Amino acid sequence: MTARASLFDAGKLKVDESPSSLAQDLLNALRLGLIGILVMLVAAFFFSGVVGPLFALGNVEETVMDVLTRLALLALPFIAYIAAASVARPYTYTDTARALGLALTTTLILFAAISAGHYVFNYGVFAPRPSLQMTLSQTDAGLRVDAIVAGGAADIAEIQVGDVITAIRRDSVDLTAFNRRLSQSEADAPLRLRFTRGAEELQETARVVLVSDKQLSVLLPGLALGLVFTAIIVFLPGHWAPYIALVGLLSPLMVGYFWVIVATFSYRTEGLVPLDSSDNIGGFTLKNWESIFAGNISGLEFNIWPILMTTLTIALVMTFVVLLVSSMAGYALSRMHFPGRRFFLSFTLILHGFPAITLLIPIFFVLLRLGELPVIGELFGFNSIGGIALVMVAFQLPLGVWLMKGFFDNIPWDMERSALIDGASRFRTYWEILLPQIRPGLLALGIFAFIGGWNAYIIPATYSIGSGVSNLPVFLNELIDETAPVDWNQVAAVGLFQLIPIFIFFIFAQEYLLNIYAGGTKGSS
């Protein structure tokens, strides 16, 4: 190293050749860990102390910043462990024991530091929580009081050891239900307990108190979690990290879609767990699907077929018209020479950036006037499938025209010249020679238009009255709004029913979808 000639003698790199000592590594790891803690604390303060109050000035009643603060504080120890583990990781190839020892020692110290902070500030596991200051155990008869804190809430309510609690007010409770009820109570909330003492039936009202029982033993699970976490981080192959991050980020979505699928085939679900009619796990059923076709969900009667037809009509009309109209305009803009071409092109681009949805109000009036015209009014007026489809076509046109123009631009000019010399008219050239060659573009735009039409909610809902022209999404929303209580599993079945073509497109045409949902803007970026 030293013998090699350097290009820049003055700034010669100094390489520390002695291996770093264990103490040095430990200090290093702790330093990094503390930086991690500090960063997260600053983040938490930024959300709760700076951004939150700023928006509070504008009278925005939000809890987003609270959640972000909590997330930052929750992530704090893990960030610290990751920072510390990064010092230990290089040793995993040479000295496993050293890597593990270093990581676990650091974790232990960081954990102690963080816990001390929690202890002092009554945070995390030391945060005060609602309690009645007694210990209970589940028995066949009910919840037996095993111990009570002298002078505590239960003691004040004159509950004694050996009493068996059976219900809160009139709701009989088991231990889980009791704890849930308790945990949702606020400080000083009265809980009227029914209990038996010997053969006596009694009831007393206990007032909830917030207690922070600072028992250090509650820290043990946290410590175990921390140690395991660090050990995993130290030995995790580096190229797994992005996958884990991606799966983590996607998990809420995946869980949601998983729920729809599970829910449609079961009586009811708690979380993601399907339950049958007697609350056991399992219980596969098709009754949700049957009720769709039987036309009765939670007492709301309907006929699914006309709704399906409406949805399909809107989607297909849209697909067809969007393809035809945008490919014609795209062809003219790409291939033809006429006064105003530049104007039309720039106008298309402006429309492409313009949010059509802001015109919802005036279009209502346009449709009303269209409805007053003879013949056209029947087809395209307010409260007609044609009108709804036409509005949606118009909204997709700017993108469609722009996209089609791009595809036509990519066909060699010689193709067009050749067809003209062979004797074709412009229309024939467009129809017979060029359209077949932009099939991928037509397919992409077609799928886009179909999905747009199939999913449409706001336009059909706004421009139609009554169920005569309601499509699946409108119907589904009606189902959620107008039935009470909502049978979520049946609603989910309708939702999944609506999702079927979407899933099919998703599975077979991902590439097209990915391309087109950038809004045909790839060329400009």
Added chain:
Amino acid sequence: MSEPNSKAKSSAALVQSRRNALRSYLGAYGFMAPAGVLVIIFFLIPVAIVLYLSVTNLASSNFTSDLARMEFIGLKNYETLLNDQFARKIFFNTIFYVLVTLSIFNVSLALVVSLLTTHIDRSAGFVFRALWILPRITSPVVYILIWKRMMAEAPFGILNQFNELLGQPTYNYVSTNPWVFVVVVNGFIGVSFGMIIFTSAIESIPKDLLNASLVDGSSRMQRIRFVILPLIRWPLLFVVTYQTLSLLTSFEEILLLTDGGPGLYRTEVWSLTAFHRALSNYFGNAQWGYGSAFAVLLVLIGVVLAVIYMRVFRFDELIAEPRVEAL
């Protein structure tokens, strides 16, 4: 052939030439006509109507679809809007919604996802990106249904299962944290746009450049910081501006999710207000004029930003003159 004869033929040809040009233009306009008519009916006329409506006091009580019979009240609607204390709250709500959603999801998370998916196996990256498309192709109604269930209270809600497990209180998050819900739900839809733009920008960085930076001694993190991020500045700017407009004007999800509630205007945003006032008023008193005043502001912002895109993103370079002049 004698000279005069040739001259006569020539001038005849010139007349013919002009006639031909006209015919070829008519052909082009024929191709443009369907799109043109739709654009006029559903873009140009509506812009005029919304401007007009915003200076009338049209409401359910004096409703007419005849523009001539509407009552002109000048800028009164705008005056009301300025003095409306709820309008002020809604204004700040909108800023909050756009800023928070944009910064956390549409830009940051989109960037993170595109960086992650471009640093793993190509086909795996593609699958992950495709999955992010799902919220965008799912009907908003179904998508919201899913999220409502996620956020519902125990024992049904999915998120609350964790609370149960940890012995924490359970909530219906839609009513306790409506803004979190609104931001997250819209954010998960918004990720895909930026993700696609960023990914194609990252993938278009020459491979040699990326390899060179590693050879020069940077770590992968440093390469992202010093090579990739500076090179995707333009797409970043594009996504920020484009998505700002999208978030400003989209209200479908909020409508289905909280409908501006719970409570008075807790999660109401500007575009939703326009819709509520004019098209979906629970009290049965639609205020077309006042609603239009709200909409006009968005229309103006939309036009200005759209024109800016055209300028900034080099429209002129996209135009190539056609290389066929025949009809």
Added chain:
Amino acid sequence: MEIRIDNLTKKFGDVVGVEDLTLHIDDGEFVAFLGPSGCGKTTTLLTLAGIYKPTEGFIRFGDRVINTVQPKDRNIGMVFQSYALYPHMTIFQNIAYPLKLKKVPKNAQNEQVRQVANVMGIGDLLDRRPGQLSGGQQQRVALGRALVKEPDVLLFDEPLSNLDARLRLTMRGEIKHLQKNLGITSIYVTHDQVEAMTMADRIAVMNRGHLQAFDAPDELYDRPKTRFVAGFVGNPPMNFVDVEVSRSNGRFIAETDSIRLALGAERGSAPAGHDGAVVMGIRPEDIQIDADGDVRGEIFVVEPLGREDLIDVRIGSHSFILLADTERQHQAGERVSLKFDMSQAQFFDPRTERSLLWKQ
């Protein structure tokens, strides 16, 4: 079909494609448009095809002014550089397309397509699609499609430039043979002067939108009328050097600071009459390495071409390209004597770049 182009100008906005072009092509003639890219040759061809409309001037097919006639009504066939075969149609459909548009009955279509395909040697490929064919086969299909409607005029737009060298050689012969047999007036655009020289009856050399020369190949080579033509036709290109030509004692001398060459009267008298320096051009084959040579120079680079060596010789500040026998095994740095065949020298006016020997 006789083609008369009179004062043709084509502009794209302010950009001039071709300017004031006058050119008469005889019936059955094979004419090549030769020039570097951007010289306006393809623009002229597309204007002839009706794809572009002339800005000024007239084009006549026979007696008919066709300025405003649509391409489909001109009865022309065209072969493109990219072949422009319709990828979604089979070979049969491709060739039959012009007939279909002419509303030729199905049976007749079938017969004519097969006939053309057999002539082109692609009779067994009719069910394939263009993507499945090699470049040479695609070229034949394109030619077949152009021929099937029995055009009055055949237009070729650099049809061979996408083929490999060997195939180009065979196709060159085939196209020429076919054209002579069918007697169709043909215009062939190319930037490859070998193609133009070997195939065309007459060559129109173009540069920057202007016609430089329109002559038979030999004329162009031996009697170039402009410096551009002299430099563009011939490979390796002609050497140019600025000289002063003077007359002394009935002898003509062309000289620079380091070269002094004697000239005959038939080449020397015109440049000697010119005031000041002139540009002398001499082809590489007219310079020999010869011990008796009267000019001495040093070899700078030797590039072996196989059959002969291309040698760059420096004389003072001048550089000459010449061809030499490989057996002599010349080396860079070697000092040699050169012998110039001055009876082949060309002279040009340095300002107008017109030849001083041959009047236009």
